Amino acid sequence: MIHATAFVDPTAEIGSDVTIGPGVYIGPNVTIGDDCVFHHHSSVVCNTRIGQRCVVHPGAVLGGDPQDQKWNGEETWAEIGSDNLFREHCTINRGTAQGGGVTRLGNGCMILASSHVAHDCVVGNEIIMANGVLLGGHVVVEDQAGFGGLAAVHHYATVGRLAFIGGMTRVTTDAPPYLITEGNPSRVRATNSVGMKRAGISDDVAAWLKEAQRLLYNNNMIRREAFELLERRGHVPEEGIHLRSFLRATETGRQGRARQP
Numbered sequence: 001m002i003h004a005t006a007f008v009d010p011t012a013e014i015g016s017d018v019t020i021g022p023g024v025y026i027g028p029n030v031t032i033g034d035d036c037v038f039h040h041h042s043s044v045v046c047n048t049r050i051g052q053r054c055v056v057h058p059g060a061v062l063g064g065d066p067q068d069q070k071w072n073g074e075e076t077w078a079e080i081g082s083d084n085l086f087r088e089h090c091t092i093n094r095g096t097a098q099g100g101g102v103t104r105l106g107n108g109c110m111i112l113a114s115s116h117v118a119h120d121c122v123v124g125n126e127i128i129m130a131n132g133v134l135l136g137g138h139v140v141v142e143d144q145a146g147f148g149g150l151a152a153v154h155h156y157a158t159v160g161r162l163a164f165i166g167g168m169t170r171v172t173t174d175a176p177p178y179l180i181t182e183g184n185p186s187r188v189r190a191t192n193s194v195g196m197k198r199a200g201i202s203d204d205v206a207a208w209l210k211e212a213q214r215l216l217y218n219n220n221m222i223r224r225e226a227f228e229l230l231e232r233r234g235h236v237p238e239e240g241i242h243l244r245s246f247l248r249a250t251e252t253g254r255q256g257r258a259r260q261p
Helices: 193-198 203-218 223-232 238-252
Strands: 030-032 048-050 061-064 077-080 091-093 102-105 179-183 186-191
Touching: 048 061, 061 077, 077 091, 091 102, 179 203, 186 193, 186 203, 193 203, 203 223, 203 238, 223 238
Parallel strands: 030 048, 048 077, 061 091, 077 102
Antiparallel strands: 179 186
């Protein structure tokens, strides 16, 4: 299952039924789970753990050196889950010592052609990044978020659960969960109704979030007053609690980014 022209470092640990095609490079301290497929001329540079059933297309580079001036050759890692798809020429860099030393990506993600996940990012499960999406260093992406093509996220920003970032959007602040953020400068446009339906969010919860979006972003109410009004109207769903906590964290951060040091 390993092509004669591929290079696999002696320290690499390869699972069962792994396909490694022509010209593939598997570097030192790499662990690859069962049933993965590496198409021709893809690379795993070093210090990278990959789960099961991942598919890596030509030109993709996983576990590359961090593109950060603070990195001075320290041993850092990339940890990648299972059932992920990496299309042509996408790149995932390892972490830096200053950022905890690890870049993480969860399970069931689709990272499409020419997208980039920078050092120290923490990317959740079932993420879809369309072509040319760029995540700056230290970005956090919560589960089931989606990105249109050529969207770019500022370092230290957080993209919330089931958020959708429109194509060519410049995200400079935290993007709230369950909502669509679009434009340059970016702003919240609507709820991510399609994403919530696919994720099994009930109609009642979707309606609650739509009303929250209307009060918070269309009526420009003070956030505290908007949530107090929603609480007086009845039960606040778990998703509403998460939205409120997310926005409160953003307010305590710098420049609209909760994780900005």
